[in-house]
Amino acid sequence: MSNSIPTLRWGIIATGLISSWFVDDLVLNRKDAKANHIIQAIGSSSIDKARAFAEKHLSGQNPAIYGNYDEVYADSNVDIIYIGTPHALHKKNCLDAIGAGKHVLCEKAFTLNAREARVVFEAAKKRGVFIMEAMWTRFYPLTRTVISLIHEQRAIGDIQRVFCDFAMDQKIASLGPESRLKDPALGAGSLLDIGIYSLTWGLLGSDSGIGAEAQTPQIAAKQTIQDGFDVATSAILLYPNGRQAIVSSSNLVDPKSNIICTIQGSNGHIDIAGFPSAPEYFTLYLKDGSSKKYEFERPGRGFYWEADAVALDIAAGRVQNQIMPWAETVRVLELLDEIRRQGGAKFPQDEVV
Ligand SMILES: NC(=O)c1ccc[n+]([C@@H]2O[C@H](COP(=O)([O-])OP(=O)(O)OC[C@H]3O[C@@H](n4cnc5c(N)ncnc54)[C@H](OP(=O)(O)O)[C@@H]3O)[C@@H](O)[C@H]2O)c1
Incomplete structure (x- = not known):
């Protein structure tokens, strides 16, 4: 790991398919990485699922394991929340994470409709945290x-x-x-x-x-x-x-x-x-x-490119990303x-x- 690049500590919300793909990519050893990514915590509806997820995808690492999402939002060692729940839950998950003062990367579709997205971006703006739709492509x-x-x-x-x-x-x-x-x-x-x-x-x-x-x-x-x-x-x-x-x-x-x-x-x-x-x-x-x-x-699959971009934005104090800005998600x-x-x-x- 290099000290000249930023480090971002992730709290993962949900242990489904996309969360597994995302963490598999973040822990890859890459020669051209623009940031260090640490999977700091895993939150799941079930502590057994969270534990099994960590054992399968994060062997040799030691993330905090929680049987709910709230403790991930509250974990002071977590910088950013990655949301991998079904789209209908994204609005609530984003608002809860923002309410706890965390930065957020939320899977696509960001919310169910544009109205929900505007509510989330308004909350992020008020709280001054980074947020982006994970439109990795x-x-x-x-x-x-x-x-x-x-x-x-x-x-x-x-x-x-x-x-x-x-x-x-x-x-x-x-x-x-x-x-x-x-x-x-x-x-x-x-x-x-x-x-x-x-x-x-x-x-x-x-x-x-x-x-x-x-x-x-x-x-x-x-x-x-x-x-x-x-x-x-x-x-x-x-x-x-x-x-x-x-x-x-x-x-x-x-x-x-x-x-x-x-x-x-x-x-x-x-x-x-x-x-x-x-x-x-x-x-x-x-x-x-x-x-x-x-x-x-x-x-791997290519999720690290968006994750590196997010880490660089946060390190620079930006609250949105220029490739996937809030206005583009709403559009x-x-x-x-x-x-x-x-x-x-x-x-x-x-x-x-
Ligand atoms: N970027 C991509 O290429 C890509 C690919 C696939 C999916 N996605 C997006 O990622 C999101 C999740 O998709 P997925 O395929 O990972 O889904 P999935 O395998 O069904 O996993 C969703 C996870 O969300 C949690 N969850 C909480 N409440 C739930 C509920 N009522 N029903 C089902 N799950 C619930 C569960 O985790 P816990 O029990 O651990 O809390 C579940 O394992 C979607 O928004 C989807 O569009 C993106």
């Missing part, structure tokens, strides 16, 4: 390279269309009604679970602006609703200059190809391969017939709200004012 070197190529270097000329699809057979029929993938009160539905990544690529591919600097596209959307949640969503984003982004998600079927996103311009196109959340490589094709494949080293949720308004997917919490 935006921090990938691959993503930063694509953005620079298409918007700064204009490698494919004028952008005309962007396609992105995130499809995954999540075996919905075999899950119990309590699953976060089936219970609308927990935020079930393909749109907030995986469609949020398709929308992210649609936005990043179409426009160099984010947050307050972004253009506002018109939306046309349809959803297939089964048992009260969306199993498929398709949306078209139409920009003032005529550019279109066509974004979709399905939790019933697997993807039709390894290419998850295509960005087409007047001078060529880019094909991105892998998962929309965790892209692996991309190829730039130019109209002169030439092409170039861009590959990237990625030990994405407003677009998701509009897609759901047209498509029909509702959460019980939408009615609460």
Whole structure:
């Protein structure tokens, strides 16, 4: 470990799938790490689950183990709370962590709707703590390279269309009604679970602006609703200059190809391969017939890039991150709200004012 880089002590809330992926990546030994990450505490609904999680994912380390979340928020050795609960709990978990004066990194979807996100950001602003939606894909070197190529270097000329699809057979029929993938009160539905990544690529591919600097596209959307949640969503984003982004998600079927996103311009196109959340490589094709494949080293899954960025922000005294600022999280949720308004997917919490 180097002393010249900041150290951040994390309290992990929940011991589900995403929390396991996140801590596995944070404890990796990386030669180019920009920060030291210590998993200081684990909080779970059950102390046995917390203990089993630590044994499996943090062997040789000695995190504090709690059978609830409140003791993690109260732990004075914890700098920042990582929230890996289902989306419907994010608002409460964020507000509780902020109330205890902790910084927060909260999984996507940040909240169920834009209204909830505004409440959380207002609380963070008042308390003066850092908070960010864990939209990890935006921090990938691959993503930063694509953005620079298409918007700064204009490698494919004028952008005309962007396609992105995130499809995954999540075996919905075999899950119990309590699953976060089936219970609308927990935020079930393909749109907030995986469609949020398709929308992210649609936005990043179409426009160099984010947050307050972004253009506002018109939306046309349809959803297939089964048992009260969306199993498929398709949306078209139409920009003032005529550019279109066509974004979709399905939790019933697997993807039709390894290419998850295509960005087409007047001078060529880019094909991105892998998962929309965790892209692996991309190829730039130019109209002169030439092409170039861009590959990237990625030990583990790639959650450390967002975690390093958060550590650098906090060390510098910033309360938000410039790649995923608060206004961008709210903008994405407003677009998701509009897609759901047209498509029909509702959460019980939408009615609460
Ligand atoms: N960034 C990514 O690529 C990515 C990937 C997958 C998921 N996610 C996001 O991460 C969040 C969690 O997803 P996941 O797949 O990790 O879910 P999961 O495996 O079901 O885990 C969720 C955890 O939350 C806690 N929890 C508290 N109340 C709960 C309730 N009423 N029902 C279910 N769990 C409850 C449980 O942990 P304890 O019992 O230990 O408290 C549970 O293990 C979601 O918001 C999802 O969108 C992000």
